[in-house]
Each structure stands twice: as C-alpha cells, then as structure tokens.
Amino acid sequence: MFLAVYLLEEQVMSGTPNDQTFTKFIHNKDYRPSLNEDEYSYDLAIFLSFTQHIQYEKTEGLAFISDYQGSTELLTNLQILTHHLVNEGIDFFSDGNIASVVDEFKARHLCNHYCKWPGFGLEVYA
Numbered sequence: 001m002f003l004a005v006y007l008l009e010e011q012v013m014s015g016t017p018n019d020q021t022f023t024k025f026i027h028n029k030d031y032r033p034s035l036n037e038d039e040y041s042y043d044l045a046i047f048l049s050f051t052q053h054i055q056y057e058k059t060e061g062l063a064f065i066s067d068y069q070g071s072t073e074l075l076t077n078l079q080i081l082t083h084h085l086v087n088e089g090i091d092f093f094s095d096g097n098i099a100s101v102v103d104e105f106k107a108r109h110l111c112n113h114y115c116k117w118p119g120f121g122l123e124v125y126a
Helices: 042-058 099-103
Strands: 023-026 063-066 068-070 079-082
Touching (some): 023 042, 079 099
C-alpha cells in the first residue's frame, strides 16, 4: 500500500496590492536592520528588532526569530535562532539557525526607542 503526502504552500505573488517590493528587514547573521534610516520601512525594521529583544528576554536568552523578510504586509521564511543549549546542541531549525548569534545577542543588539520604553520593562543592552 502506497501513501502520498503533500505539502502545499500559498503562492506569494511578487507584488502586493499596494505594489510593495520584497525587503530584507533583518538578516539572520545580524542584529541590526538591513535598511538605512532614510529607506522606506526602516521604522518597521526597528520594530522587528525590538520584537527580537522581547523574544530573547521571554525565552531567557534561548531563542528569537530573525531573518525577517517580505513586505510590510507579509513576512516570509523567518528563521528561529536558538542557543546551543536548546535540544542539547542538535540543530532542529535548519542550517540558518546560527547559535553564535544568540550567544552574542545581549552584547551586540542595539536597543532602540521601543526597547527603551519604560512601560515594557526590558533590560537595556549596549
């Protein structure tokens, strides 16, 4: 008896209804937005950087999401980065999981105005 298994994904069109283009907001090997301050969507990129800070804090330094890319309406192909202590060092989130990025997050993440807002109660890093 043969069984077939199929994985279906929604097709992502190259243009969105608002004619937005594909943007790499944060690379999985970096801690900063990939955009310059004067570029469209920079504000979104620093907000996504802030979400990494929250994820890092809430997981007690074990994980956060990176490789933010897509448009302002749809993010695609995100990467979960985990500390080497997660799953005893066995990589279960593919080759894009760079444990050293997690190890260095606290020292290399640049806090922005979202991170520093007192209402969130986050530790402010360098």
